[in-house]
Amino acid sequence: MRGAFLKYFVVATFAALAACSRAPAPEEPSETPAVEAPEDGLNLDVWLERMEVGSRELYSAREAVLSALELEDGDIVADIGAGTGLYTLMFAEAVGAHGRVYAEDIESLFLDLINQRAEDSGFDNITAVLGRENDVTLPENTVDLVFIADTYHYFEDRETVMKSVLKALKPGGSLVVVDYDLKPGEPRPEDKGHVRFGRAGVISEIEYVGFAFVEEKTVEGLEENYFLRFAKPAE
Template identity: 45%
Template structure:
């Protein structure tokens, strides 16, 4: 009898083989959500297929992501500064990709802080592990997540950040729920994504990014977060940066 192994399972095994220091969901104290949701829950089926491919070339994608002509890369230092992260805090970069914000976050939290570099692409997690080790960033912990969960321990983060990644949340309600659980009470969620305005935005943005800022804000507030502010960061023109807070229990 031939046993067919799902490609996603193969990818996870590959990531663990390549990334012995990347934490699994069980190591982090959060189980994988059940995968029995109806297919209609996906807001954009297949949006992440290329990142789950076994032959994904992380260095090729680094060339696309890590260039000064890319607005989100060029403003990385200013964006992290605008978030006013304090030394010793724990930050999760959800959708860390090839590590565009790895150094700014590591510098912001300091040696006594922690940076969870979270991604669902095993090849990206491997690259994040290698970069952190090569650069001596002991505060960085690579994390392999799933399409439905960020796979972080409950109340482990002061700040969760994602850059040009929200539109890649295939199951936003489930992913937002896991982010909510991962944040400490009073913790912040910062979302940087493309402005999507018909007649203004490029054809690529209109075709690739499923939701504009108003819809993104409504979805995040529906997940239980309170909107705080939109930050004005020099250099951000095609992107916006909005910040939310997980409510803290009333004293």
């Protein structure tokens, strides 16, 4: 499991902080200095401090992102690459006691953290799911909405992963991808070298798997990231 973690989430989440944080002016020090992952495992306090800070766009715009998802009471949601559980906890409140949130990650220590945060917050509608590098390991045809934020472009086998996402969704269910907007024709920032393509490439890949592109939504507070919605065709 440690090897999978290094390939997927530590690298993905650690590098993604640069992708989703507003770069400081050259003369100003970074608000989130580099921190090496400890050799003996995850320092969860460090990751909480790095992931849930105002300088990170997906944190500062979290309420607007939640609103744009248009969740309803009783919905079943999957938070893929849930990390520290920031959005997982928000989803749990939004879908209510009759809903369910699957917090999927391939690092068990993050899932332990999410379980603890859920217990501390009084949520009993969160299920932690240990995924694999090429499979989100969710039950088929059970999920109303899959949410993938700041994670898609780190999947090594995106086609296989997204096929497992497609299976997990109910017919007519939604997929929302929020990721860094690599604009065509603009120079690639040095800290965005891990972003391989922009929104057009993402749309093309996800459509190829079998999803239908629905819309790109403008979300207040998202300036460096796009918000794309897809749907699983109804059977």
